[in-house]
Amino acid sequence: MSAATFPHRVCPATGRVIASAAEPLIKVNAVVAVVSLLIGAVAALLLVLTRWQAVHLLPAEWYYRILGVHGMNMLIFFIIYFEMAVLWFAGTILLNSRPANPKLGWFSFALMIIGTGLVQWAQWAGKADVLFTSYPPLKAHPLFYLGIILFAVGALTVTGLFFASLVIAKREKTYEGSVPLVVYGAVTAAIIAVITLLHGAIIYIPTFLWSVGLIKSVDPQVYRLIWWGLGHSSQQINVAAMVAVWYMLSALTIGGVVLNEKVSRSAFVLYVLFISMASAHHLLVDPGFGPAWKIVNTSYFMYMAVLASMIHGFTVPAGMELGMRLRGFTDGLFGWLRRAPWGDPGFSALVFSVVVFGFVGGITGVTIGTEQINIIAHNTMRIPGHFHATVVSGTAMAFMGATYYLLPLVFQRKVAFWGLAKAQPYLFAIGMLLLSMGMTFAGSFGVPRRHWDISFSQALFDVQFNPAVDITLAVMGIGGILAVIGALSFIAIAVKSVFFGEKITTWETGKPILGIPQGLTNPPVHAPNVDEINDALHADSRGIAGATPGTLVLVGVFLLAFVVYYFTNWKLLSFLWKVG
Amino acid sequence: MLTKVHSGLDPAPGVWWKPAHKAEKVWVAIAFAWCMVLFAMMPLWHWKGGQNPSGIRRRVDPQAFYARTVEFATQYKVGEDRGIPIVAPPAGADVYLTGMTYQWYPILQLQAGAKYRLHMSSLDLNHGFSLYPLNVNFQVMPGYDYALEVTPTASGDFRIICNEFCGIGHHTMVGRVIVVDGTGKTLADNATAVIRDREAK
The missing domain is CATH 2.60.40.420 (Cupredoxins -  blue copper proteins)
Structure with a gap:
């Protein structure tokens, strides 16, 4: 029995207290996130079929318009609404607690919805053909900027309510000890969100005033500097939230454990301290800043945020490996991986998210974010190639995996189209991987991003790209189509489950049920003497490989790929004209 | 002294500031060294390399x-x-x-x-x-x-x-x-x- 004094129910699978006031807030945010994802995914299909030069679907005007729609819906609306759901979830359910001031929560949600509506209207009506970045002196309709400001204020308020919920849980002693690592990660995301949203307010308020004529001009360089404090940092909220979701899915799907709280939490602190400096990645070949500024900022002060990601890149798979070994899957280096539940979409999404984020997104990001290497990457397709591997294959993939668990846990519905759900992470991951690779290699030939016609048929001078570009763009196109099918499948599953799904309130542990992930029907349990086994696995006699030899091999492969890719890019750079 | 086995969803019991194990320490050290290499390359290229966005x-x-x-x-x-x-x-x-x-x-x-x-x-x-x-x-x-x-x-x-x-x-x-x-x-x-x-x- 739960001792909670507020209206709630108790989860049949996990025994957690689920506050009645928190549930609908989680649900509406998740639903709006999926609607945004739908708009963004349809836009993605149109875009990829236009950039695939052999197809070249949209006319120029609509290409640029839809590009703006895609950016706002995916990078801002889908992701941030989902993160609002994560904050409500982590601030209440994970702490067996209740939300702070749900009324203000609903008001903030309304603000965000109004803001979203204004932005959608401005973009679809052609009043804001300024793309996602809206660099002045390019000017949009004032309501476009106002919409973003309202959205940001709403999101900022929810973030504040999340902190307040933490205080309530602490004060009402709904948990003992320190907050769980997943919540700690959510706190990290929330702090970064405050930094991000404040940048948004600082830059969009003067831009709004400029658009209505109250301010004479907005300096384009200052705008780019502060705007990227929103544009890039918002993706760092994603990184922190994604890593938190990694730890969560690892625990839910296979009984992953925390190797060492100190190490994982310190890595989150490094994010808070340094990751927002990455806005500088966009300004490396800008005229407004000198080399010292660029080097210090682009490297997150000596790559401290990269260090953090490399730590999580070890501790997450190592926690999975150790969790599996503690459950008895001890054979060989990779028995724990081979015998993992690959048919559980929560698990496969987790693995793809970690692997593609690290190997493709992480390595390309650090490399092209190097001051000088950026010369051969800035504004080419290498940039979207990179961030589709981080934000989409990484964050969106992780959020999709989490959804397969949230549907039974929070919405109390079976996951619809279960067969499709099992295949969805594979489809989406393969599609996104092809898309990212296609874009990255096209960009290496100098193919620009955000460009309607690389055949340059209407240009004054001819440009003919290396024929290999046709192939890379076809790979991008095919990958994009697969990924959109994957995304639409996810949406179909989510919508069907939420609105028409089979209601479930309780289920018997140990009995597999179609439509409920195995981590819920058969929760992973460790042996009763788990602490002894753990001590034995960590015994000094096991040497450096310790308890997680498989993970050590994996991160070794990762480091090798990183080193090779990084120095190959320096070599390519050295072939260019002398510039300085 | 190891932390008691628990997942990222469980509150961390007691004092969680405990020494990391050897494998973790080694990886963190390698990652840190690599970060220093990444950092050093940029000033190095200003000094020895031919392509810099300074101007x-x-x-x-x-x-x-x-x-x-x-x-x-x-x-x-x-x-x-x-x-x-x-x-x-x-x-x-x-x-x-x-x-x-x-x-x-x-x-x-x-x-x-x-x-x-x-x-x-x-x-x-x-x-x-x-x-x-x-x-x-x-x-x-x-x-x-x-x-x-x-x-x-x-x-x-x-x-x-x-x-x-x-x-x-x-x-x-x-x-x-x-x-x-x-x-x-x-x-x-x-x-x-x-x-x-x-x-x-």
Whole structure:
């Protein structure tokens, strides 16, 4: 029995207290996130079929318009609404607690919805053909900027309510000890969100005033500097939230454990301290800043945020490996991986998210974010190639995996189209991987991003790209189509489950049920003497490989790929004209 | 002393600040060392490498910069292509290039192996300087003069693609840079081959 004094129910699978006031807030945010994802995914299909030069679907005007729609819906609306759901979830359910001031929560949600509506209207009506970045002196309709400001204020308020919920849980002693690592990660995301949203307010308020004529001009360089404090940092909220979701899915799907709280939490602190400096990645070949500024900022002060990601890149798979070994899957280096539940979409999404984020997104990001290497990457397709591997294959993939668990846990519905759900992470991951690779290699030939016609048929001078570009763009196109099918499948599953799904309130542990992930029907349990086994696995006699030899091999492969890719890019750079 | 086994969903019991295990320590040390390598490479390239986005940077009035570009174009004009002057400044000269919707002005004719100070700015919006087929990219911004020392290493007929969105005609914004060798000839490369093919037809 739960001792909670507020209206709630108790989860049949996990025994957690689920506050009645928190549930609908989680649900509406998740639903709006999926609607945004739908708009963004349809836009993605149109875009990829236009950039695939052999197809070249949209006319120029609509290409640029839809590009703006895609950016706002995916990078801002889908992701941030989902993160609002994560904050409500982590601030209440994970702490067996209740939300702070749900009324203000609903008001903030309304603000965000109004803001979203204004932005959608401005973009679809052609009043804001300024793309996602809206660099002045390019000017949009004032309501476009106002919409973003309202959205940001709403999101900022929810973030504040999340902190307040933490205080309530602490004060009402709904948990003992320190907050769980997943919540700690959510706190990290929330702090970064405050930094991000404040940048948004600082830059969009003067831009709004400029658009209505109250301010004479907005300096384009200052705008780019502060705007990227929103544009890039918002993706760092994603990184922190994604890593938190990694730890969560690892625990839910296979009984992953925390190797060492100190190490994982310190890595989150490094994010808070340094990751927002990455806005500088966009300004490396800008005229407004000198080399010292660029080097210090682009490297997150000596790559401290990269260090953090490399730590999580070890501790997450190592926690999975150790969790599996503690459950008895001890054979060989990779028995724990081979015998993992690959048919559980929560698990496969987790693995793809970690692997593609690290190997493709992480390595390309650090490399092209190097001051000088950026010369051969800035504004080419290498940039979207990179961030589709981080934000989409990484964050969106992780959020999709989490959804397969949230549907039974929070919405109390079976996951619809279960067969499709099992295949969805594979489809989406393969599609996104092809898309990212296609874009990255096209960009290496100098193919620009955000460009309607690389055949340059209407240009004054001819440009003919290396024929290999046709192939890379076809790979991008095919990958994009697969990924959109994957995304639409996810949406179909989510919508069907939420609105028409089979209601479930309780289920018997140990009995597999179609439509409920195995981590819920058969929760992973460790042996009763788990602490002894753990001590034995960590015994000094096991040497450096310790308890997680498989993970050590994996991160070794990762480091090798990183080193090779990084120095190959320096070599390519050295072939260019002398510039300085 | 190990932390008791628990997952990321469980509250961390008691004092969780405990020593990490050997494998973790080793990985963190390796990752830290690699981060230092990543960091050191940038200053190192400023010192030893040939490609840096430093330049001399200052604020400038867009109209004044454009006027300076026109003056420069008039001074060294050697020809014209599609209505845009071809400008051949002497080695070591200050060279001016203005981006405007949707054109790069003027056409530059440079000598391979000679050093120039290339000033770039915009008359109106943000533009992107992307030298094709080399893939050299810089941001070109109204109100800022970005002056980079450039030394073309080989002759050829190059293009400047605009790679920062600047409006509905963005994809038509292509400029030209010609690099001649000691004999005054441009050597065949991908871009010139296309032009020669067309002229042959």
